[in-house]
Amino acid sequence: MPERPFLSVGRLFRAILILALLLVYVSCDATGPKPFESEVVVESYQIAGEPAAPVRLTQSIPIDSTYDINDVAVRGADVRIEKLGEGGEVEGTIPYTSDPDSAGFYRPSTAIDGSIPTIEPLGTYRLRVVTEAGAQIRAETTVPDTFSIVSASRDTATYRADEEIAFRITSSRTPGRDQAFYIFSTESLDPRKENLVPLVADFLEQSENSVLSDFVITSSPVLNEAGYTQNADGTLTLRLPWVVVTFYGPNRTRINVLDENMYDFIRSQTAQQGGGGFTPGSIPNVLEVVEGGAGIFGSMASVRREMYVARP
Template sequence: MYRIIVVVLLGALGWAACDQVAPVRFVPEYVVESYQIAGEPLQPVWLTRTLPLEARYVPDSVRVRGAQVRIALLDAQGMLERWYPYEEHPEAPGYYVPVPLVREVRVRPLRRYRLEARMPDGTLLTAETTVPDTFRVLGVNLDSVRYRSEVRLELFMTRSEYPGRQAVYIITTEALEPTEENLTPLGRALYEDSTFTLDEMRVSGSPILNEAHYVEAADGTLRLQLPWLAVLFYGPNRVTISALDDNLYDLIRTQSVQQGGSTLSPGEIPAVLEHVEGGRGVFGSYARVQYTFVVTR
């Protein structure tokens, strides 16, 4: 998830630059990035600043030091139930982690959390997320599958729940042995025709999945087929299926429009939805299941 916000912000800034009829004075903004995972310990928070388009990116120059960060668990009425304080990691400026006392606290599914980050200049950045429900893999049809065979990997899983709408998913595939020798034909074509490194290609992701990508059984369980486009390397691969909260759902679907995944004309392209007050970025959550399989030649 970490690279999503970088791409989104670059796209958003590029679109803003094209949309202006006259130069405007650059005003730095604070950027948050944090992804909470249902059933897993509280996750870190990254805080940075935006840069002018012409500025050279130097990590130390954009990291926000000395902020006061905390996350609240809210009750059903949106009132405070408990605070979880964070501290800046001593070896990583701008990287905030839960204090030791709450480091093993698990994120509760179907609960709402609120982030508050007070910047050194007094600016308050806030955001909220409702965590999707957990789900699980019930079984798979194969542990090993031949690349591009007619029989694809199928996962049988329970359904995640989300308040007010159907659950939406994305698939990511992580190659566990991402070597040049293990590139699939699609992976090799991407590698040779682009500037991507093997490490950058190690993890590939799908668009948001709709009902056309899975089959629902009578008992409500789902059967999902792994698309071959998600497989760039032979050998062991870890597939992750993530159910998204509203913040990540809005970010990813509007990001795809900004990057050309739409037939809308330029004047109709909507802005990227970020759901952050006092800054930019994403404070989102998701539930996930994972399974490791082998792709053979």
Template sequence: MPLRCSLAGGSFAHSVRWFVRRSRSTDAPAGRDTNNDPQTTKSAFMKCRLLALLLAPVVGAAVLLVAAGCDTYQPAGVDKQYVVEAYLRAADTLPPVRLSRTAPVEATYEFNKQAVSNAEVQVRRVDVDDAPPVGYVERADSAGVYRPAELPSRPEGAGVAQPLARYRLTVRPPAGDGIATEEVTAETVVPDTFGIVETSGDTLTWRQDELRATLTQSQYPGRRARFIVATTALAPSRENLTPLAARILDRAEGEEVSINELAVTESPVINGGNYELSPRGTLTIDIPWLVANFYGPNEIAIRALGDNYYDFVRSQNVQQGGSTFSPGAIPNVIERVEGGTGLFGSYAGATYRLRVTRGDSGGL
């Protein structure tokens, strides 16, 4: 439902708090797909860290609309909700699940402060009969982070995210937590795996050479694959900044943007349906040079997105100003979680290394 003059007191506030948090996680080294979790490794820096800057005029305009008397709406308090977060990677072990609460509108969201312990968590494949659920246990060293329980015996493949399979997450929060929710559920269909057949080169000149990758197909029910490309600089330094990234850093002075945060960037969604398949069934995608913020060695991670992940990313882009919506009619983020909020997503991934060099004009 589009947001109108009630922008100040609805689920928009939840989305802002959660998106900002997603840029601040330090659970894993930057850029690595540790624990199958691309977002909590800061891979969405440009989307998440700059969200507050991009949303500031939107929020301000909405407040002015309310103050101007577009109706007699009185901002209501935002009810607390549970937040779930997990990312299944095709053909990899089932990932950790993070469980927390939303923060009050006036507070900064910090996972450690909002983490929820003592919940019952399980993930189960639901597109086949008699698939056993995989129970989760809370990590002793990380409140609110649940991992698959280690069992002496488990059916082969039960602990692995199978390509093209549908999985359901079920979370039963502890009683007496103050949130009137007995169960949080979400489902995701995992994309098929794919591979990188060839690239336009392992050493390329920034913005002068073509940046492309040829891939085998990643199948998905009802549509062609949709990709994002995340780049991790392996030798980030101010001296290695590309001109565009250097300007971003200079303009963001005072906003606590660091070199390490710029080291991990993410492309907009790349629709595989916009590219023709070759006679051998592969497709070659163009990768925007905007994903490379540093000269030198970089790791390129290409991810084919499941529907939940894709819907979340594309609606997040709208929240950040990537649309022609007026400030009072920005749609809510698409989350697909019942009984709470967050993201239970899935993807398939492949990576390669690229060295980015300066051109004759210094990369300009």
């Protein structure tokens, strides 16, 4: 089953992005609810060592409005991503063109030979957008270094009967940070209802708002140093939590190292939901790095491995 990286990564983080934006617009502070102002929402996740990924642009709407991608898609924008040098100078530009088949999506233009530029590990990239209305949006990301899976404790495991699958990986370096932050995601390769694990099957049966496709891709909380083991040879050992396994059968697991933008966005969104240990009235706003708009322009390094989850 071929993988389409942007779709997998996009589905993983889109729910986080939407929820975070809702929290921004309905959050209260000492002056009361924040007045709604429509702005351009950016969504783009660049992956180290892979071709430049699409950029999605939409216009935010009031929380009580009906969402229709054809109504909120930003069309006719000038979109480009610049590769920056150590001094901030522009070393190269990746122009983007609007996708006529996907409203709001902009894809990198191909070179004469049909290739798409590759995102360099440890490189710094700047997104520039100018809309037809004249809005100017800018954001930067520094890409984490690539890493690899050295070994896995097993490729087949019995759900919750065996120990969690342990992955030994090489370390990844993120400029300006002492430690790397990892997040697991798991995608079912055979997402049929009869393959759901009991906990998720029961939840889906009782839920009025959830559908089967909501559970095809799931993710773990962010793992910091306390969530993995540093080995004497410099490698790290991470254990896949069973909570991210929602289907029996074949699954594809990704281990992702987050850049500063994605890490800040996710942890501040968690705090908005009450998971950050802040006292009432001191919960910070969602951290965003998009100048002139909202959303996320981030990057990550990623590795993947297929595994089989057997019924107990």
